[in-house]
Amino acid sequence: MWPLAGLAIIVLGLAAWRLTPLGPLPAAAVARRLDRRYPALEDSAGLLLLPAENLSLLEQFQQQRVAGRLTQLTKSEEQLLPVDFRRPGLLALGLLVAGAAAWAWPMASPRGAIPAAVAVHFNAPPARPGAPAPARILETQLLVTPPAYTRRGEFAPAQASFRCPQGARIRWRVRVSRPVAGGAPVLEMDGHRVAFRPVAGAANMFEAKQIMNASALYRLRFAGTVSDDYAIDVQADQAPAVRILTPRAYTLVPARGARPEVPVRALLHDDYGLSRAELIITVAQGAGEAVKFREVRRDLSGALGPQPAQTTVGSLLNLKQLGLTYGDELYFYISARDNNGHSARSDAYLVQWQDTAQAAGVSGLMGGPKVAPAYFRSQRQLIIDTQKLLAERKNLTLSELTTRANELGADQQALRLRYGKFMGEELEPGLGVTAGPETEAQPAPRAESHSPIAEDDDAPAPTAPAAGHDDHDHEASAPAGGNASPTAETDALLQPYIHKHDDAETADFLEPAVKTKLRAVLDQMWAAELRLRTAQPAAALPYEYRALRLLKEVQQQTRAFVKKAGFAPPAAPEPNLRLTGDLKGAAAPRLQAQVPAPAAQPAVRGALAWLAASTAGQPARPADARLLEPAGAALAQAALQQPGAYLGALRDLRHLLADVRAGRPSCPDCRRTVARALTDLLPPPPPADAAPPTPDRLARRYFQNLSSQPKVNAH
Known part of the structure; x- marks a missing residue:
């Protein structure tokens, strides 16, 4: 009561402070109200407050005109500025009635079930004959007031052990036979004691209150007697559960033939009630480094009016209204909050609007070359993507299969060209070469057995000829013929002294053995690319595995191993110890002790x-x-x-x-x-060793007869 009374005094003081300026109303405020109420004054009532000598001629004429009109208004109107007290009076009366109802609500509101006496057993010593009856607790009542977030009324447990929500207020009320000098009853709970207080207006009645936030055991003590232990099981408030029903975790909206709309439905559940639900959308627009993010929030609390424990909420994602175009995507999740302030959210879901270039199937043909090394796929990633394509092959059309296989072939080509730079290949072999007769300066391409278009794929790849650079023994061939260069003679003279690092045969980036394996890697990549370009992912997979295995061998071969630097112990004095037979200190020390196992509990x-x-x-x-x-x-x-x-x-x-x-x-x-x-x-005993099975009756007779047979000596 005292906090409520103090709050009422503060509110009344604030109202009095706000109403104090209404008494001495200033003249300027009166003039402004007259101008608003009477248009005939032409917003010039404020001129009546100024002295005439300070006004111009026009202002003096207006002042006289307004004074005459104000005089006429005074004769025709009883009150120039009437005050209507009906609306403020009705509002004040309604507030007084609401305050009186709120003041009387704790006494007049239903308290649920009337607290009934619960059985509490006390361990009292036996009374001596002829001695007066000891003081004892005659009746015990329990009343549980759940917290406001549960929206449940008070209830009286039927037993001394009961269950209640977390944060509930428990009231124990006991009636004793007679007061004792030792004091009031005591509530013992979790190692601390709470003394009962007398109830005003009730003789021999005591009560105690406690807010429960965790499960506990309690008992009552009075006049040397202690009751049994009783349990209070406190149920903690759980966070809401959010489960999205539609759409799936990843949704691809086709560029053509479908409306750019995605319905969203989610199931929300809480143990006591939901108070708020919200859909959070993150829109991603652009590509590469020019991606822009924007967040949109939608309130879904319209379906949570009565604060249900379980409900279904929904919304419609219109991609055009959200500002998305072809190739953009959005992420969304749903968050929920219960009456106690606990919140939870669902997983993030992705909705992507298909790009028109990908829908037309020309991304692998008309797209620009991939020049950024960060976007190159490794050989292992190509294998994983090929396996994924094979797994999804049954659900793809022929055009989709061809498009995806062609994209993988383009990635395989980019990876092959990247490794070809280590072999001195600046461009694709054959690009820019025109057809013509074979000359010494421009010989015809050699047909090798390890060509990627060869049918015999199982033939071993030939090793590339090693090119040494230390002795500078480069073979020179004199150009001749009609197609010879004008500087052919000069080139022939300088041939022994020039390193051609852009030539695949004379490049000296790697060792000859490493170049041989790397050439085999490029051949396997050639074969895998050919089959991927022709929509044969199953046939390309073995070549991809061979390329990966050879790449790992190249990595192991190019590693440099150095001896680890560390402590080098001095040499053992072998001449002094060998063949002496002295074993002192040779055995490792071992300590044994019989320690009894500690008894459990x-x-x-x-x-x-x-x-x-x-x-x-x-x-x-x-x-x-x-x-x-x-x-x-x-x-x-x-x-x-x-x-x-x-x-x-x-x-x-x-x-x-x-x-x-x-x-x-x-x-x-x-x-x-x-x-x-x-x-x-007690802990379970360790399992005992099983006794060997005893032979049955038939087996015993068999062994007895076997042992009683006479022995025959074989000659």
Whole structure:
């Protein structure tokens, strides 16, 4: 009540402060209101507030004119500026009624079920004959107030152990037989104590309140008696679950024949209710380094009016309205928020609008050459893409298969040309060569058995001739014929002294052995490219594998291995130790010790031993309670995790402790329940070695007869 009263005082003070300027209304404000209300004053009422000597001739004429009209308005109107108090009065009355209803709402609102008394068992010592009855708790009531985000009303649990949402406010109200000098009842929970407070207007009635954020065990203590342990299972609020029903994770919108629209539907679920849903779209426009990103947000909370626990939301992605063109793409995901502020989001989905150039199937023919090394595909990537094309072959048309295979062939050609630079190949062999008669300066191309168009693909690739550069022994051939160059004689003289690094045969970038394998790699790439260009991906795959294997061998062959520099130990004095027979210090040191294995859960095993002895007839002593108390702590921890399995056993252990302390015979049922629960807490024993199977009756007779047969000596 006090916080509400303080808030009301602050609101009233703020209203009084805002209403104070309405009393002494300034004349300039009155003039402005007159101008707005009466157009006949021609927005010149403010001239009446100025002295006539400070005005010009025209302003003086206007001042006299406005004064005359204001005089006429005063005679015709009862109030020049009437104040209507009806609307403010009705508004103030409505606010007062709403405030009174909100003030009386906690008392008049339904509290759910009326809190009924729950059964709480106390372990009280036996009363002595003739002694007055001890003070005790007669009645216990529980009331659970869930937090506001659950949108659930108050309820009264039917049992002392119950379940509630996280953040719920629990109220315990107890009625005692008579007050005692020791004080009020105490609530013990998780190692701390909460004292009960007297209830105003109710005799011998006490209450305590606690906000629960985690599961716990509690018990009540009053006048030397302690109740059993009871569990409160707190259910945490879960984050919303978002699942997109349509479209798929990747959607390709065709460039022709389909409307550029993609419907989006998603299923949202939460345990207590959803408060907000939003669709976040990221539009990517452009290509290469000129890509621009733009984010668009759409509110989908229209379907969450009553805050349902599960609903379906949807939206329509119109690519043209979002500003997309052919070749652009967008990413979207859906986020949801529940009443408690927890949020979740779905995975990102991709929608791409097919490019018109790709739809026409001319990207591999009319596209420019790939000159950026970052966009080259490796041989391993080509193999993966070829396998993917073979896997999707059944779902592709003949034109799509040919287009994709041609693109892979173009990538294989780019990779082959890239490795050909190491062999001195500046251009494609044969490009720019015109047909004509064979001359010495321009001999006809040689037909090699390892040509990529040869039918015998299994023939071993011939090795390229090694070209040495240290001795400069280059063969010179004198040009002759009609097609000889004018400087042929000069070139022939300089031939022994010139390195032709752009010639595939005399390039000296690599060693001759490496050049041989690299030439074989280029041949395999030639064969793979040929079959990819002719839409035969299955036939090109073996050549791609051979090219990759040879490339790995080239990498291993071009690596340089150096000796690792490190500590070099001195040479052992072998002449002093060899053939002496001295083995002192030769064996490795070994230490052995018999260490007993630590006992697992000694408190539980000690309590089980005492229970076994008590079941056999051993009388109980008050000192035996010290064996059961540590086991009670372990059982309480297990009951906190699994109340349904161990809470009853913990209650029976409390009764057993009370009987042992009082020297009474223990309850047999309690012993069995506690022993079963403590046995479950022990780890499972290691598996014992299985005994060898005993022979059956028939086998025994067979071996007996076999051993009783007389021995015959063979001569």
